[in-house]
Amino acid sequence: MLPEYAKDQPAGFTNRIERVAVVGAGGSIGRHIATELVKTGRHTVTGLTRADSKNQLPAGVKPAYINYDDESTLVTALQGQQFLVITMSVMAPPDTQSKLFRAAAKAGVPYIMPNGYGSDFTNDALAQETRRGDVIRKSLREIEATNVCSWVTLVCGFWYKFSMARGAECFGLDVTNKTFAFIDDGKTKTNISTWDQCGRAVAGLLSLKELPEGPDDTGPTVSTWKNKPLYIASFTINQKDIFESWKGVTGDKDEEWTINYESSRARYERGQERLQEGDKMGYVQILYTRQFYPNGDGNSGEKHGLANGTLGLPREDLDECTKRAKAMIESGYVYH
The missing domain is CATH 3.90.25.10 (UDP-galactose 4-epimerase, domain 1)
Structure with a gap:
């Protein structure tokens, strides 16, 4: 695939992520991600939430009420969004993410961070023996199959x-x-990571330029991790x-x-x-x-390196x- 550059984008393109949707913004990890995104002052953060949800959204997060059984509500909520962060309980119905992927593609959302936090799913043995890797890999294939959306996963350990x-x-x-x-x-x-560090990592990633300006721009961008894992740790x-x-x-x-x-x-x-x-x-x-x-399978940072420094994590x-x-x-x- 040929590299994308900001200089080649259509008129009106702004080389930054300004609009972020978060599923589960009132939950444990989602709350920290949404809060850190708001704190940057660089993003409009929308929390996709069911009308009957009892979770309160963090200050500064705009609610968008959805019904997972009505795709039109998902597409409407995601219209114009540039990045979708999905955080949800493992107890959620297994097809919930698939519904979000399809709606994101119809809404034209370019990036999705799926519900794949934790261990290094690229390690075949670890993926199989934790019984998590194949679940994550299936989600990534679904995202790629949309031919619209790309993924970034946060591999943060426990x-x-x-x-x-x-x-x-x-x-x-x-x-x-x-x-x-x-x-x-x-x-x-x-x-091992804290929820706070995960939130800072996502905010740090989405505060980077989306694309390199041109072939001579070798700095980190959001697209650096397009269809790749983002490794961080506390x-x-x-x-x-x-x-x-x-x-x-x-x-x-x-x-x-x-x-x-x-x-x-x-x-x-x-x-x-x-x-x-x-x-x-x-x-x-x-x-x-x-x-x-x-x-050493649990020390993915030793194998792949951590992005802590690049993202300015403390x-x-x-x-x-x-x-x-x-x-x-x-x-x-x-x-x-």
């Missing part, structure tokens, strides 16, 4: 506060029983780092905790057994354990993030 609060199946931390389950030796590093850390941060924040001592070790293979297989028995948390155990395999303080995770746990957070 979400820190969410993972800390969800239970021992994730990072091994069980606050209630004061146990920590280390996978192998607990020293395998993986990419931290590249291991379970030992997480436990040390937790103890530093809480003042806990080693002797107050029960420490267990389990091989990654055994933990993964135990997760499969739980899932086969109907325990959905078995899948969570599979997903997280696979990212901590000692072959270095975050792990202990400050742990404090926020602790508050989230103490609030009684439950994922639905």
Whole structure:
């Protein structure tokens, strides 16, 4: 495919992303993305929301009310938008994204960030063994098949506060029983991000020029990541780092905790057994354990490089993030 340049675009073309639609702008990750986009002052942000939704949109986000069973409402809401960000619960009906893709194509939206956050779906073994990669790849094929829209995925690793609060199946931390389950030796590093950093990453990306001005313009643009993953992270850390941060924040001592070790293979297989028995948390155990395999598959930044510097992302303080995770746990957070 020949490169596109701003100098070759029709009269009236503005080389920036000004209009962004967000699905799930009132939810966990969507709220942070929408908020950071508004903060730049460079974008008009529209939140696609069902009329009966109880989620409140962040300040500065314009609502566009939609009905997923009425495509005309989706097309109308997306008309004139330049970038569509989709964030939704994994519990959403599986055809919801497909409806959005088709509507985006009819509305002429050039870019879509689908609901594919997390692990590196380009890694074949990881994609297969986490059972997530093929789902994401199917979505990307659907977007490309429109012949109108292109995709950009945010590969950000696990979400820190969410993972800390969800239970021992994730990072091994069980606050209630004061146990920590280390996978192998607990020293395998993986990419982890905060919701805030994900929001800043999307805002940073969409604040770049859309296209290079011409062949001599080699700076980063939105089109740099056209039909490509965007790799970012807040931290590249291991379970030992997480436990040390937790103890530093809480003042806990080693002797107050029960420490267990389990091989990654055994933990993964135990997760499969739980899932086969109907325990959905078995899948969570599979997903997280696979990212901590000692072959480094969870450290996609090591393989592909991170775009943190290019997007101007800050270095975050792990202990400050742990404090926020602790508050989230103490609030009684439950994922639905």
